[in-house]
Amino acid sequence: MNEKIGMVVIVLGLAFDFFGCVGLIRFPDVYNRLQASAKCVTLGTCGILLGLFLFKGFSGAGIKALLCMVFILLTAPVSAHALARAAYRSGVKPWGGTVVDHYGEDLENIK
Amino acid sequence: MMKKAFLFMLWYLVWCLLAWPPSMQHMIIGIFVASFVSLMTNDMFSGKPLDTRLNPARYMWFLYYVAVFAWECFKANIDVAYRVLHPDLPIKPGTIRVKTSLKSDAGLTFLANSVTLTPGTTSVDIDRDKGLIYIHMLYISDSYDKDSMKLKVVDKFEKILRRIFE
Numbered sequence: 001m002n003e004k005i006g007m008v009v010i011v012l013g014l015a016f017d018f019f020g021c022v023g024l025i026r027f028p029d030v031y032n033r034l035q036a037s038a039k040c041v042t043l044g045t046c047g048i049l050l051g052l053f054l055f056k057g058f059s060g061a062g063i064k065a066l067l068c069m070v071f072i073l074l075t076a077p078v079s080a081h082a083l084a085r086a087a088y089r090s091g092v093k094p095w096g097g098t099v100v101d102h103y104g105e106d107l108e109n110i111k
Numbered sequence: 112m113m114k115k116a117f118l119f120m121l122w123y124l125v126w127c128l129l130a131w132p133p134s135m136q137h138m139i140i141g142i143f144v145a146s147f148v149s150l151m152t153n154d155m156f157s158g159k160p161l162d163t164r165l166n167p168a169r170y171m172w173f174l175y176y177v178a179v180f181a182w183e184c185f186k187a188n189i190d191v192a193y194r195v196l197h198p199d200l201p202i203k204p205g206t207i208r209v210k211t212s213l214k215s216d217a218g219l220t221f222l223a224n225s226v227t228l229t230p231g232t233t234s235v236d237i238d239r240d241k242g243l244i245y246i247h248m249l250y251i252s253d254s255y256d257k258d259s260m261k262l263k264v265v266d267k268f269e270k271i272l273r274r275i276f277e
Binding site for chain 1: 128131184191192195202204208223224227235245251
């Protein structure tokens with residue numbers, strides 16, 4: 001039973017990883033691409049690891065998979081944030097269809 | 112001292128989980144590794160002393176936060192997947208300012224990280240003096256109020272995080 005659920009979770013995780021990659025290609029600029037990769041890849045990879053945990057249970061590999069999930073959830077958003085901030089500060093312009101750009105307006109004041 | 116002991120316990124637990132299943136050899140090496148790492152990371156965890164936080168209500172709120180966060184994270188993924196797969200690519204991106212009243216390091220870190228993993232938003236920068244977070248949004252909708260600089264998702268997380276960290 002656990003193995004069947006694990007299989008479903010792994011397939012879902014792979015699907016989200018795939019959507020993240022499609023977003024990486026389709027979205028127009030750095031910031032939108034970061035959105036796609038930071039979110040979909042986090043949940044996708046966590047899904048694959050959770051599936052592995054369901055397969056293995058509380059054995060060596062299963063517990064390591066759980067630990068990896070925690071680490072990914074803690075580090076993925078931090079790296080996405082750092083990339084977005086660095087891109088802005090080194091002068092990468094947002095896409096032409098951007099509606100508002102408060103950060104760009106305030107950038108001079110918060111340096 | 113209290114902090115060092117707590118860090119040691121934490122890293123020792125992580126070590127034991129990494130070296131699962133437990134054996135005498137790993138446990139003994141773990142004592143050395145955990146004490147070394149807790150000495151190294153001691154300075155990184157400055158801030159309020161731990162004993163003011165040993166309050167069960169905070170931990171209950173933290174569990175509630177994890178539940179809310181997991182649900183929002185799942186919704187975020189459905190949302191992004193929809194926008195990625197839609198043939199017209201329905202996005203209306205931009206960066207916005209959002210006011211926050213959180214002050215502590217841990218509170219702000221958790222807020223920024225949860226914002227990054229929730230629907231259509233990524234935190235870009237924080238201006239601590241003015242209490243502003245700059246957020247990149249995939250689709251700017253009515254949930255953002257321009258005049259009061261409030262975003263619904265942020266408000267929701269802020270209410271919970273204030274009870275945990277402030």
